[in-house]
Amino acid sequence: MNPYEQRQRFRYQKENGTTSGMCDNYLQANMIVLPEEYAFEFLLFCLRNPKSCPIVDVLEPGVTKPKIADADIRTDLPRYRIFRHGRYEEEVQDIQSVWRDDFVSFLIGCSFTFEKALLEEGMNLLHQDQKKVVPMYKTNIPCEKAGRFNGTMVVSMRALKPEEVKQAVQVTERFQTSHGGPIHIGSPEEIGINNLSKPDYGQAIDFNSKERIPVFWGCGVTPQNVCLNAKPDIMISHAPGHMLITDKLEEKQ
Incomplete structure (x- = not known):
């Protein structure tokens, strides 16, 4: 449509x-x-x-x-x-x-905007394959304060094969009005995410951590989180x- x-x-x-x-x-x-x-x-x-x-x-x-x-x-x-x-x-x-x-x-x-570009490069997106809402997580990455609005960043996650990560960075960096390139790759605990199976928003996706790497992008749920504060x-x-x-x-x- x-x-x-x-x-x-x-x-x-x-x-x-x-x-x-x-x-x-x-x-x-x-x-x-x-x-x-x-x-x-x-x-x-x-x-x-x-x-x-x-x-x-x-x-x-x-x-x-x-x-x-x-x-x-x-x-x-x-x-x-x-x-x-x-x-x-x-x-x-x-x-x-x-x-x-x-x-x-x-x-x-x-970030949904750049997903087609990733698909065109041959990357399959597991949340689409599994018919789920992309998983999103609160992090410990601080946002810059403005008046009453203050808080930490929320990220969306897509699990990619190791050989896909560099290309995914290059592809998504073109989409500056859709969050651009990733803000973190791998090691979710480094940004305050302790359990990928329990996202704060969306739904958990199933993947083998030996075969795929979690890649995190900025997420438009961040302002929701900050507005609540x-x-x-x-x-x-x-x-x-x-x-x-x-x-x-x-x-x-």
Whole structure:
């Protein structure tokens, strides 16, 4: 399907699964929605932490249609999460009932965008093979603080064969609005991950550690994690692994 057709399936709740592998060649985006009073500080946080938070669009207060997609951000993602005062409240498929005119929406690049490029190089992605949401982990890597926004980086992980790692680095470094190259390779304990079988978000994948190496990329769930520390009265995000598929083609440098 093209992006518009796929978003319509989400809008009318005919489908609500992970967007990994959908609409090849089109940029996917994480989403954070905050009250306007938090917008400047959060924008500054993103600018200071571009590896985790590569901004691809910012909507003005109350605006629901982004520049990069013929979409309604209230309905056209497969799943959303609502948080109040730093606590998770619920996961929904539509946020029209909680929408406010003072909401500012941020769309942030997603590593799903570069997955097709890895597949084209002959690498199989185990989370797609196993029909799972890519595993994501909290780390001990500090982000640069901005006002009330402070915390550590979240990473996504793909287990690759040793001979694939160098090529994966070269391929993903082209995608600077989708987190770029890896931030860590191998030895998850060095970045504070003690158990790969228990991701903080997404689902664990099965792989033989003697045959594959865990490779970690910056992840757009980082701002969710950091926003919870700021405890806004309300925050809305995509559900991890369930992105906005945009009409913008991915980078081809």
